[in-house]
Amino acid sequence: MTQTDAPAPHLAATRLVVRTEPVDELAPLIPRADPRHPLLWMRRGEGIVGLGETLRIETSGASRVADAAAAWTSVAAAADVDDRVGLPGTGLVAFGAFAFADDSASTSVLVVPELVLGRRDGRAWVTRIALATVDDAADAADAAASVALEIPAPAPKRRVPRVAFGPGAVPPEQYMRAVAEAVRRIDDGELEKVVLARQLVGELHEEDGLRAVINRLAEDYPDTWVYAVDGLIGASPETLVRVDHGTVSARVLAGTTARGAGEASDRERAAALVESHKDRAEHALAVASAVKRLAPHTARLDASPEPFTLQLPNLWHLATDLKGTLGDGSSSLDLVQAVHPTAAVAGTPRRVALRVLAELEGFDRGRYAGPVGWIDGDGDGEWAIALRCAQIGPDGAIAAYAGCGIVHDSEPTDELAETVMKFRPIVEAFGG
Numbered sequence: 001m002t003q004t005d006a007p008a009p010h011l012a013a014t015r016l017v018v019r020t021e022p023v024d025e026l027a028p029l030i031p032r033a034d035p036r037h038p039l040l041w042m043r044r045g046e047g048i049v050g051l052g053e054t055l056r057i058e059t060s061g062a063s064r065v066a067d068a069a070a071a072w073t074s075v076a077a078a079a080d081v082d083d084r085v086g087l088p089g090t091g092l093v094a095f096g097a098f099a100f101a102d103d104s105a106s107t108s109v110l111v112v113p114e115l116v117l118g119r120r121d122g123r124a125w126v127t128r129i130a131l132a133t134v135d136d137a138a139d140a141a142d143a144a145a146s147v148a149l150e151i152p153a154p155a156p157k158r159r160v161p162r163v164a165f166g167p168g169a170v171p172p173e174q175y176m177r178a179v180a181e182a183v184r185r186i187d188d189g190e191l192e193k194v195v196l197a198r199q200l201v202g203e204l205h206e207e208d209g210l211r212a213v214i215n216r217l218a219e220d221y222p223d224t225w226v227y228a229v230d231g232l233i234g235a236s237p238e239t240l241v242r243v244d245h246g247t248v249s250a251r252v253l254a255g256t257t258a259r260g261a262g263e264a265s266d267r268e269r270a271a272a273l274v275e276s277h278k279d280r281a282e283h284a285l286a287v288a289s290a291v292k293r294l295a296p297h298t299a300r301l302d303a304s305p306e307p308f309t310l311q312l313p314n315l316w317h318l319a320t321d322l323k324g325t326l327g328d329g330s331s332s333l334d335l336v337q338a339v340h341p342t343a344a345v346a347g348t349p350r351r352v353a354l355r356v357l358a359e360l361e362g363f364d365r366g367r368y369a370g371p372v373g374w375i376d377g378d379g380d381g382e383w384a385i386a387l388r389c390a391q392i393g394p395d396g397a398i399a400a401y402a403g404c405g406i407v408h409d410s411e412p413t414d415e416l417a418e419t420v421m422k423f424r425p426i427v428e429a430f431g432g
């Protein structure tokens with residue numbers, strides 16, 4: 001079922017019948033994912049995998065998140081849920097991925113699978129989700145039991161498909177020119193910060209190869225959110241927003257440096273990142289934008305007092321964690337709507353940055369830097385910013401993306417080198 005733009009009246013007649021039951025063990029989860037159309041959200045071996053599709057909500061345009069949130073509220077209100085586990089990710093869930101820009105040609109989606117396999121806190125479960133009409137008198141348990149999909153056995157590990165990536169719409173020289181132009185505009189006082197990205201493109205010839213790619217991302221970047229939703233795959237270190245029983249949290253990242261070659265130089269690089277005026281300025285703007293947008297929805301919101309260094313296999317980031325309590329009953333998608341796009345992926349001031357980004361970047365970001373994650377029937381959920389990612393089209397065309405925050409003292413060659421570091425997870429997951 002597809003819904004486009006505004007909530008369609010037929011959703012009012014949509015009743016999902018949902019049943020979650022504990023199972024002994026499902027580890028490892030990724031080898032049970034669909035090899036062609038993986039649906040997945042994982043970190044450190046825990047998370048959820050979706051199989052099949054019971055419901056799809058598609059939206060686009062400036063109201064894409066608000067429309068999806070409204071449609072989801074009506075679907076969730078009508079759902080008949082029997083959840084015998086009661087953990088984040090049990091009961092009714094939808095996986096989602098949203099376009100970055102209001103005018104993107106890419107659609108935004110919420111996908112409700114037929115079968116969800118999950119692991120968290122040492123517990124495992126299976127959720128079956130079936131569609132019934134509102135006046136269907138069938139017993140909920142019978143309807144959910146009608147889901148024909150079985151829990152798949154883990155598939156044997158296979159090698160990742162090899163993809164050769166080349167420059168996409170914007171070659172490296174053009175990217176550096178765009179960075180220089182952005183710095184000029186910043187120096188002219190037009191704006192404080194803009195995030196500029198570039199693209200790599202490739203082709204996937206093995207249609208059933210995506211599961212192996214995701215497995216590789218999860219092995220190489222276990223501390224990131226590894227996701228796969230409607231052809232968008234990646235390993236993001238940045239939590240846009242997370243809502244769990246009234247608590248709100250986020251991890252804001254901005255400011256990056258390479259890992260050092262040896263232990264001492266690695267430590268020095270991290271220490272220099274914390275001291276770097278340029279990176280701290282870039283980081284402060286990202287934190288300020290997230291706090292400003294979340295604050296109206298929280299009764300309390302605390303930020304880590306000083307940015308800390310987050311170590312990833314390919315680089316160091318400056319990070320700030322936000323934690324608070326929800327003040328207005330917003331769902332996780334309501335908060336996504338409030339906070340996207342932060343200055344970690346757009347810039348400051350937001351409106352000017354979005355205009356400058358559209359003028360200088362030279363391509364449609366699609367779902368890169370957009371919200372990706374999941375929401376449950378109560379509105380709780382986990383959403384990352386879709387970074388370190390690639391979108392794979394139905395014809396196997398791959399577009400990978402990486403960008404950098406540009407501030408007044410940014411150097412085009414350094415920013416280009418930073419995109420190369422940020423492309424590493426995806427390029428290596430495709431055998432590069």
Ligand SMILES: C=C(O[C@H]1C=CC=C(C(=O)O)[C@@H]1O)C(=O)O
Binds near residue numbers: 195238387403
């Ligand atoms: C825009 C990206 O990263 C953002 C998140 C962390 C650090 C960033 C930076 O240092 O520029 C970016 O703001 C990307 O990975 O494509």
